Amino acid sequence: DAGVIQSPRHEVTEMGQEVTLRCKPISGHDYLFWYRQTMMRGLELLIYFNNNVPIDDSGMPEDRFSAKMPNASFSTLKIQPSEPRDSAVYFCASSIGTGLNEQFFGPGTRLTVL
């Protein structure tokens, strides 16, 4: 069975450009989480969804960040406009049943904003 799929795996862009990160959760999982990992701040939860509905977006750093989940098999995290400090690895994770269960992480997207 396929795990969580993220694309692209690497993204290099210039400051001011729009960036869209994509995630396909494991089929049947009803929770989806977006995380950001940096050396300075470690792993931070940005937002999570339950049954495609955003539940907690308190971790989204600024209005430049937005996330959507139009259906159970697809989510996007968008940064517009991007800034160098957004450079990080962005992980998507999914879980099933309750948010208490183990989260299955995707391979991450390494974003570099020049």
Place this chain on the structure above:
Amino acid sequence: AQKVTQAQTEISVVEKEDVTLDCVYETRDTTYYLFWYKQPPSGELVFLIRRNSFDEQNEISGRYSWNFQKSTSSFNFTITASQVVDSAVYFCALMGNTGGFKTIFGAGTRLFVKA
């Protein structure tokens, strides 16, 4: 506020040594969950264990064991007879019942196991 502290930034051991990774947490929630995840060099995080606050039984899984002590707010992880493949960053994490399903991660401990 919830907090997870992993005081050990890096640990280096020789293969076959036992190693313990420390995790101390803070929460005011009476019900909470603790996790350990492994992040190998490939980058993906891999779930290792979940423990709820009402279950203080220690757990052993192969060479891995976990010691949960509410009295000291600690949830330590021991690898027995370490192997090179254990080299990774290990994260301890906390989820409290009043924070929805928001997981707070520690800073991680990087473990190097040398052959």
